[in-house]
Amino acid sequence: MKKRIAIDMDDVLADATGRFIEYAQERLNWHITREDLNGHHNWAGIMPDQESEIRSWLHEDGFFRGMQVMPDAQEVLEKLHDKYEIFIVSAAVEFPLSMKEKVEWMQEYFPFVDWRHLVFCGHKYMFKADYLIDDHERNLIAFCEGQPLVYTAPHNIYLTDYQRINNWREAAMFFEV
Amino acid sequence: MKKRIAIDMDDVLADATGRFIEYAQERLNWHITREDLNGHHNWAGIMPDQESEIRSWLHEDGFFRGMQVMPDAQEVLEKLHDKYEIFIVSAAVEFPLSMKEKVEWMQEYFPFVDWRHLVFCGHKYMFKADYLIDDHERNLIAFCEGQPLVYTAPHNIYLTDYQRINNWREAAMFFEV
Numbered sequence: 061m062k063k064r065i066a067i068d069m070d071d072v073l074a075d076a077t078g079r080f081i082e083y084a085q086e087r088l089n090w091h092i093t094r095e096d097l098n099g100h101h102n103w104a105g106i107m108p109d110q111e112s113e114i115r116s117w118l119h120e121d122g123f124f125r126g127m128q129v130m131p132d133a134q135e136v137l138e139k140l141h142d143k144y145e146i147f148i149v150s151a152a153v154e155f156p157l158s159m160k161e162k163v164e165w166m167q168e169y170f171p172f173v174d175w176r177h178l179v180f181c182g183h184k185y186m187f188k189a190d191y192l193i194d195d196h197e198r199n200l201i202a203f204c205e206g207q208p209l210v211y212t213a214p215h216n217i218y219l220t221d222y223q224r225i226n227n228w229r230e231a232a233m234f235f236e237v
Numbered sequence: 238m239k240k241r242i243a244i245d246m247d248d249v250l251a252d253a254t255g256r257f258i259e260y261a262q263e264r265l266n267w268h269i270t271r272e273d274l275n276g277h278h279n280w281a282g283i284m285p286d287q288e289s290e291i292r293s294w295l296h297e298d299g300f301f302r303g304m305q306v307m308p309d310a311q312e313v314l315e316k317l318h319d320k321y322e323i324f325i326v327s328a329a330v331e332f333p334l335s336m337k338e339k340v341e342w343m344q345e346y347f348p349f350v351d352w353r354h355l356v357f358c359g360h361k362y363m364f365k366a367d368y369l370i371d372d373h374e375r376n377l378i379a380f381c382e383g384q385p386l387v388y389t390a391p392h393n394i395y396l397t398d399y400q401r402i403n404n405w406r407e408a409a410m411f412f413e414v
Contacts, residue, residue, distance in 0.1 A: 064363065147363060153352045156337040163333040175330045176359025183353045186241065186324060188363045 062145040065235075066179075066189040066206075068199070069150040069162060071213040073137070073170070074127040083117050097214035118155050125161035129169045132228035139237035141172055148173060149187055151199070152180040193225060209234070239322040242412075243356075243366040243383075245376070246327040246339060248390040250314070250347070251304040260294050274391035295332050302338035306346045309405035316414035318349055325350060326364055328376070329357040370402060386411070 070076035077094060080103050084090040088110055100106055103114055117123050140146060148166060152158045159180045166173055184192065185202035192203045193211050200208035200222055210222040211231075225231050247253035254271060257280050261267040265287055277283055280291055294300050317323060325343060329335045336357050343350055361369065362379035369380045370388050377385035377399050387399040388408075402408050 151353075153336075153340060153355045153357070156340040159330075159336040159357065160333040163330060174359070176328075178330045178359065179363075180330070180336065180357040181353075182351070182355065186356075186365045188365050 062143065063190040064145040064147065064188070064206075065140060065191045065193065066147050066149045066184070066187055067137075068192075068194040068196075068211070069148060069152070069166075070124075070127075071195040072193055072211045073130055073133050073148070074124070074165065075130055076127060077214055079123065079127045080114075080117075083123070084114075087113070087117070094214050098217045099215065101215045119157060121157065122161070124152075124155070124158040125165055127165065130228060132232075134169060136228040136232045136237065137170055138172055139232065140235055143237055144235065146173060147177050147179055147187070147189065149179045149181060149184055149192075151182055151184065151196075153182050193231065197221075239320065240367040241322040241324065241365070241383075242317060242368045242370065243324050243326045243361070243364055244314070245369075245371040245373075245388070246325060246329070246343075247301075247304075248372040249370055249388045250307055250310050250325070251301070251342065252307055253304060254391055256300065256304045257291075257294075260300070261291075264290070264294070271391050275394045276392065278392045296334060298334065299338070301329075301332070301335040302342055304342065307405060309409075311346060313405040313409045313414065314347055315349055316409065317412055320414055321412065323350060324354050324356055324364070324366065326356045326358060326361055326369075328359055328361065328373075330359050370408065374398075 067073065077097060081092055084092050150162060152162055163175065163178060166178060184199045188205065190206045191209060192200065192206060193209045194200055195211045195213040195216055197216060197219055200210055208222050210216055210219055210224050212224060212226045225234060244250065254274060258269055261269050327339060329339055340352065340355060343355060361376045365382065367383045368386060369377065369383060370386045371377055372388045372390040372393055374393065374396055377387055385399050387393055387396055387401050389401060389403045402411060
């Protein structure tokens, strides 16, 4: 039986941080780099005066749909898909509009992943898998039965408690595909 | 630690069959009863000539949002929510528009269920729970670790392999709430 890998979307398959930087530049004329975001868990909190506007982007049409794919994610996920059972598990219920966009996004960039293998949720601890690749400590810490793997994003750069995957090339090495 | 119950939406919390009957009457002037649907696994297949129209309803705005709540579901789920850990698990990814409507529907009728306890998926076998209440055999048969409970709907009326819950009053008795 294939081992099962649960894989997050934002900041793992999809460049959510890049989308935030793009919106910050377009909407607020705020030129920020990925390095500026290191260690910050809450984008909206970086500029308290703009917090409500920044939060509103997440509820806007197209915010999720327009994200770039992480480098090498398509090629590596297709290889993983042959060797492992893949589920894409995204805490998207907080942003109800995003789910339709996320289904379309997956169909465009990862058409080999069947819709039955997409999961939109809040918590992730009730998901059975052998591995979880995620960028958020709150998901990794609650993932008790399998191996949590932190996918590097600016907000988790100082987290040391988990095996780290810095990019999809490293994921391919870890999973030997 | 509270035991965990995974609960389906359509034809368990929400009267999906009633909604289908309502649309069949309004759109096709087809007067059908719940009894007429007994043993039919596929609404759209009952009237092959209308199959594509019937299928299109599932992708229409408002089809899911306008469903009635099953009798006693609100009162019983609120009691269950005190004693058990509740997750609402709906195979809604097939109908991407429905997910936003389902979040709103839950907020209206079951506001005590936090969004983090809503799950939209395809398969359900990778969900860890002590019980699954569902109307579809394909979900019950794959639910290996906990106890599957079939919630009575016309299409499962002849299914005999599972403990049956006919209505939410019976669910309250089963779970002793």
